[in-house]
Amino acid sequence: xxxxxxxxxxSSALIRTRLSAWSLTAIAVGTVAVTVVLFAATPMxxxxxxxxxxxxxxxxxxxxxxxxxxxxxxxxDRLVTSIVVACSGAAVLPLIAVLGFTIAKGTAVLSGSFLTxxxxxxxxxxxxxxxxxxxxxxxxxxxxATLMAVxxxxxxxxxxxxxxxxxxxxxxxxxxxxxxxxxxxxxxxFIFALWILALGQSFSGFAGSMALTVLMLPTVVRSAExxxxxxxxxxxxxxxxxxxxxxxxxxxxxxxxxLAGIVTGVMLAIARVTGETAPLLVTVFGNPALxxxxxxxxxxxxxLFVFSEAGLPNETAINRAWAAALVLIxxxxxxxxxxxxLARLVSVRS
Amino acid sequence: xxxxxxxxxxxxxxxxxxxxxxxxxxxxxxAALLVIMAAIAxxxxxxxxxxxxxxxxxFLTTLKWAPDGxxxxxxxxALAFGSVLTSLLALLISVxxxxxxxxxxxxxAPRWLARPLAYVVDLLAAVPSVVFGLWGLTYLVPNIIAPxxxxxxxxxxxxxxxxxxxxxxxxxxxxxxxAVMAIPIISAISREVFxxxxxxxxxxxxxxxxxxxxxxxxxxxPYGRSGIISGTVLGFGRAIGETIAxxxxxxxxxxxxxxxxxxxxxxxxxxxATRYGEAGEIxxxxxxxxxxxxxxxxxxxxxxxxxxxxxxxxxxxx
Numbered sequence: 157x158x159x160x161x162x163x164x165x166x167s168s169a170l171i172r173t174r175l176s177a178w179s180l181t182a183i184a185v186g187t188v189a190v191t192v193v194l195f196a197a198t199p200m201x202x203x204x205x206x207x208x209x210x211x212x213x214x215x216x217x218x219x220x221x222x223x224x225x226x227x228x229x230x231x232x233d234r235l236v237t238s239i240v241v242a243c244s245g246a247a248v249l250p251l252i253a254v255l256g257f258t259i260a261k262g263t264a265v266l267s268g269s270f271l272t273x274x275x276x277x278x279x280x281x282x283x284x285x286x287x288x289x290x291x292x293x294x295x296x297x298x299x300x301a302t303l304m305a306v307x308x309x310x311x312x313x314x315x316x317x318x319x320x321x322x323x324x325x326x327x328x329x330x331x332x333x334x335x336x337x338x339x340x341x342x343x344x345x346f347i348f349a350l351w352i353l354a355l356g357q358s359f360s361g362f363a364g365s366m367a368l369t370v371l372m373l374p375t376v377v378r379s380a381e382x383x384x385x386x387x388x389x390x391x392x393x394x395x396x397x398x399x400x401x402x403x404x405x406x407x408x409x410x411x412x413x414x415l416a417g418i419v420t421g422v423m424l425a426i427a428r429v430t431g432e433t434a435p436l437l438v439t440v441f442g443n444p445a446l447x448x449x450x451x452x453x454x455x456x457x458x459x460l461f462v463f464s465e466a467g468l469p470n471e472t473a474i475n476r477a478w479a480a481a482l483v484l485i486x487x488x489x490x491x492x493x494x495x496x497x498l499a500r501l502v503s504v505r506s
Numbered sequence: 507x508x509x510x511x512x513x514x515x516x517x518x519x520x521x522x523x524x525x526x527x528x529x530x531x532x533x534x535x536x537a538a539l540l541v542i543m544a545a546i547a548x549x550x551x552x553x554x555x556x557x558x559x560x561x562x563x564x565f566l567t568t569l570k571w572a573p574d575g576x577x578x579x580x581x582x583x584a585l586a587f588g589s590v591l592t593s594l595l596a597l598l599i600s601v602x603x604x605x606x607x608x609x610x611x612x613x614x615a616p617r618w619l620a621r622p623l624a625y626v627v628d629l630l631a632a633v634p635s636v637v638f639g640l641w642g643l644t645y646l647v648p649n650i651i652a653p654x655x656x657x658x659x660x661x662x663x664x665x666x667x668x669x670x671x672x673x674x675x676x677x678x679x680x681x682x683x684x685a686v687m688a689i690p691i692i693s694a695i696s697r698e699v700f701x702x703x704x705x706x707x708x709x710x711x712x713x714x715x716x717x718x719x720x721x722x723x724x725x726x727x728p729y730g731r732s733g734i735i736s737g738t739v740l741g742f743g744r745a746i747g748e749t750i751a752x753x754x755x756x757x758x759x760x761x762x763x764x765x766x767x768x769x770x771x772x773x774x775x776x777x778x779a780t781r782y783g784e785a786g787e788i789x790x791x792x793x794x795x796x797x798x799x800x801x802x803x804x805x806x807x808x809x810x811x812x813x814x815x816x817x818x819x820x821x822x823x824x
Contacts, residue, residue: 243606315532339747403528431634434749
C-alpha cells in the first residue's frame with residue numbers, strides 16, 4: 157500500500173460521519189413519543205418511572221444509531237458520556253429531594269411560637285410545643301465545643317507547621333488523620349465512659365460539647381495547618397530579621413495572614429458538629445424542658461429533638477421533626493455557604 | 507535601659523522564656539491530642555471489661571443482644587455482619603456513581619457547570635445525618651416497597667433478593683441512605699486525583715485520535731486508581747460509623763440473613779442508638795464493648811487506606 161493510500165484511509169477514518177445536532181434532537185423526540193404511547197397503552201405509570209424509562213430508551217437508541225452511523229468507538233464514547241451525566245443526576249437528585257422534602261414538610265409547622273416554646277408538658281399527639289429548649293441547647297453545646305476545640309486545634313496546627321521536625325511531629329500528624337476517621341458515636345461513648353461512668357458526672361451539655369470537641373479537633377487542625385503552610389516564608393524571615401521573637405512572629409505575623417482561611421475552616425467544622433446526633437444521645441441525653449445551664453443536668457439539642465420526635469409513631473410528632481430538621485439544615489447550610497464565599501473572596505485577593 | 511551587660515542578659519533570657527513557653531504550649535497540645543486518642547482506647551476497654559465478664563455466652567459468636575437478662579447474653583456477630591453488609595452494599599451503589607460525578611466535574615462538564623456541580627455534591631456532605639434518616643424513614647421506605655417487590659418477583663431465585671413477602675425498613679433501604687452519604691466523600695477524593703493527571707498523558711491520548719472515553723480509560727483512570735481506592739475506603743469508614751440515619755431506617759433484629767429486601771438487620775452503631783435508653787449497667791458496658799469493636803474496625807480501615815495510598819503513590823511516581 158502506498159503512502160497516499162494509508163493517508164486516505166486514515167483521513168477517511170478521521171472524517172467519518174458524525175451525528176448532527178438535528179439527528180440527536182430527532183432521537184430525543186422519538187424516544188419521548190414512544191414512551192408516551194407505551195405509558196398510555198400499557199399498565200406502566202408514574203412520573204419517576206416515565207423519566208427513567210425515557211432516559212434509558214434515549215441512551216439505548218442513541219448508542220445503537222451511533223454504532224450504525226459513527227462506528228463502535230464513537231458509540232461507546234457516547235454511552236459513557238450518557239452514564240457520566242446519569243451519575244451526576246443520581247448524585248444531585250438526593251440533595252434536591254431531601255431539601256425539597258424538608259422545606260415542604262417543615263414550613264407547614266414552622267412558626268414564631270414553634271421557635272419560642274418548649275416541649276414541657278406537651279404530649280406527642282398535641283400540635284403545640286416547640287424547639288426553644290433545643291435551640292438554646294445546641295447554641296450552648298456547639299459554642300462551648302468551639303471555645304475548646306479552636307485554641308487547642310490552632311496550637312496543634314502551629315506545632316505541626318512552625319515547630320515540629322522529625323518523628324514526633326509525623327506521629328501527631330498521623331493521629332490527626334486517624335481522629336478524622338473516628339465515628340461520632342465512638343467519640344460520644346468515650347465521653348460517656350470517661351465523664352459519666354468513670355468520673356460519676358451527670359448527663360450535661362458540657363459532656364456533649366466535650367464529645368463535639370473530639371470531633372471538631374481534626375477538622376480545625378487540618379484546615380489551619382493548610383492555611384499556615386501557605387503563608388510565605390519571606391514574611392517569617394522579615395520578622396526574624398527585625399529581631400522579633402519566634403512566638404511573637406507566629407502570633408502577630410503568621411496567624412493574621414492566615415486568619416480568613418482559618419475562620420473558614422472553623423466555620424466548616426462548626427457546621428459539621430452542629431448536625432451531630434449520635435454523640436449527644438449518649439452524653440446530653442435530651443430534655444423536653446428548658447435547661448439553661450450546660451454544666452448540670454440533661455439538655456435538649458436540635459438534632460436530638462429531630463431524632464426523638466422522628467422515632468414516635470405519631471404524625472404530629474413527625475411533623476415537628478421536619479420543622480426542626482428545616483431549622484437545623486438552614487443553620488448548617490448558611491454556615492457552609494458563608495464559609496465558602498469567604499474562602500473564595502480571600503483566595504481571589506491573594 | 508539595658509546598657510549594662512547583666513541587663514542585656516536578663517532581657518535576652520526573658521525573651522527566650524516567652525519562646526520556650528509558647529513552644530511548650532504548642533508541643534503540649536500535640537501531645538494532648540495523642541493522650542486523647544490513647545484515652546479513647548483505654549476508657550472504652552475499662553468500661554467494656556465488666557460487661558464482657560458478665561456475658562455468659564461468647565461475645566464474638568453470639569447473635570442475640572440481651573445483656574441485662576438473667577443470665578446475661580450478648581454478642582457482636584449479627585451486628586458486625588449487618589454493619590459490614592450495609593456498608594459494602596452502600597459502596598456497591600455509591601462508588602460507580604461517585605466516580606461518574608468525579609469524571610463529570612473534572613473532565614466532562616463544561617467549566618460553567620463543573621464548579622456548581624462539585625459545590626452541590628459537597629453540600630450533600632453537609633446535610634446532617636439525622637435529616638437523611640428522617641428522609642429515609644418518611645420518603646424512601648414507603649417508596650422502596652414497589653421496586654423491592656419487582657426485584658423479588660424477577661430475581662427472587664438469587665438468595666439476596668429472596669423475601670418472606672414483606673418489604674420496607676430493610677438493609678436495602680439503609681444501604682441506599684448510606685450510599686447517598688458516602689458519594690460526596692468518594693467523589694471529592696477521586697476528583698482531586700483525576701485533575702492531577704499529567705497533562706502530557708492526556709494530550710498524548712488525544713494526539714493518537716482517542717475518543718474521550720478512550721482518553722479517560724487509558725490516561726485518567728489508571729492514574730486516578732489510588733484516589734478511587736482511598737476514597738472508597740474512607741467512604742466505607744463513613745458508612746460503617748453512621749448511627750442515626752441507620753437507626754431511623756432499619757427495623758432492628760438480631761439475625762444473620764442475606765435477604766436484603768426484608769425488614770430487619772442491624773448495625774453496631776445503630777444498635778447503640780436504639781438500645782442506649784433502656785440499657786442497665788451491664789447493658790451500657792455491652793454497648794461500649796460494641797463501640798470498641800467499631801473503633802477497632804475503623805482503625806484498621808484507616809490504616810489500610812493509608813497503606814494503599816502510600817504504596818500506590820510511590821508506584822505512580824516511579
